[in-house]
Each structure stands twice: as structure tokens, then as C-alpha cells.
Amino acid sequence: MTSNYVTRDNFGMYAKNADGPGPAIMGADTLLGNDVYNREGEKLGDIKEFMVVMATGQIDYAVLSFGGLLGLGDKLFAVPWAALSLDTHNKRFTLNTPKDVLKNAPGFDKGHWPAIADKAWAGSIHKFYGTPYSEV
Template sequence: MNYEQRDPYGIYKNKAVFTSGPSTVHGPGPQVMGANTLIGNNVYNSKAESIGDIKEIMLDMRSGHVSYAVLSFGGFLGMGEKLFAVPWAALKLDTENKRFTLDVDRAKLEAAPGFDKNHWPDMADSAWEQGIHSYYGTRYNGDNRPN
């Protein structure tokens, strides 16, 4: 399900407002989007292979920035599912296909540091954060904000 289908407030329904001048389109997106509408979005790699979906979006309460998207990959009906914290900077919103892209092949994702729903890592631990950013090729500057 994509963000347009999960839009209870009509955020992404571009409404034309007619005034005495030319019509304008109001509303956020895709530059500013509701986190709840992004949860559940599909994630594909650069080879157009489905590699999972967004289960959660993690906010750094110290900086006020989005830190990670929790990506679910593998398993069947929730059994054997593996979760991955992917730095937000590693994801790109594909507005044409209404999904995210992550430049990683399946083998690299399968080998990525992951966790299960009952054993979450300490995402505020700086060593863990540095390792995740290094794995996905994003820069980390120590205050949980990519450079």
C-alpha cells in the first residue's frame, strides 16, 4: 500500500484552489510527508526488486530528525521476518512508482545487521549508529544527523 492509498486526511490529494489569478495546488508532499502515510510503503532496490516494506520510522528526539526507517524483509506471514534499521539518508522516495528505493542488492541486505521484533538494538548507541551508517554508505556526524 502506498502513501496515497493510506491518506486519511487527504494530504496528497492535490486540490486546485481557484482565485482571481491562476489556480494553485495546495498541500504538502512529496517534500513534506506524514510519517504514518509512509509506514507500509514498499521498498525496492535499483534493480526494481522488492526488498521489503517500511514497518516503522524512528525519530531522534535529541535532534528532531528522522534517523532510521525499520525495513522488514523475508519471512512468511510475519514468521521468520527480519528487521533492519536503514539510515533515512539511504532511502529515496520514488514518487513516480509511489515507493522507496534503497541502493542495495538482496545479498547485501540479507547479510546486513538486523534484528527481530523481540530484540531491538540500542539505536542511541553511537558505535551501533556508526556501524549502520557505514554499512549503508551514509555519513554519520555523531549527533544522529547524516551530513
């Protein structure tokens, strides 16, 4: 089953296309679980979590789950928010990363999260995905 922001909308936010939120402002809970595809149309996984900078409220990363079977053996990736784009036509996210490249991306498992606030780690992740990074 496809999981997207429309199927996860429990409050009718997206019932009308002309009114209400989206796509400029979206409900966070409706985005969790959304599918992520690359530009070649390959499914890369789905969004499991958002990492929010508490001082600003800015989303820095979406945590993408990739691989495994029925949630077992999944590898997690902290993908910079700037690397994702919302595909409103297909109601999913797009990450411009080939599947083979993502298999070798810096990732982690559920029991071994990286120090996401670490500036050296963040710089390497942004470099991998080709997104801008400022240590400020």
C-alpha cells in the same frame, strides 16, 4: 496489494498534486507500510517504523521488514534515513542495496532490538549503507 502513501492517505493530503504536502513534506502515518525496492526493481520489504531523535524531531532510521511469510520470520533492519529515497513516480521508497547484500546486513528480530542510540552501533550501520555519520 501495494501499500504506498497515496493508498494510506486517510485525510486527503495527496488528493491534488499541485497543492498540499508532498513530496518535500509528508505525513508520517502515510509512509508507514510503504514498499521499499532497490534500483534493480526487486522488492526488499516495507517500512514498519520510524526512529525519531526526540531532541530534534529528526528521523534517523526507517525500520525495514524483509523476508519471512505473512509477518512471521521477518528480519528487521534499521536503515539510515539518508539511505532511502522517495520514488514519487512509483510511490515507494528506493534503497540502493542489492537483495543479496541486504540478506547479510546487520539486522534483528522483533524481540531483540539493538541499542540504536549507541554511537558504535550507529557508526557501523551508516558504514554498511554508505551514509554519512556524525557522532555529534
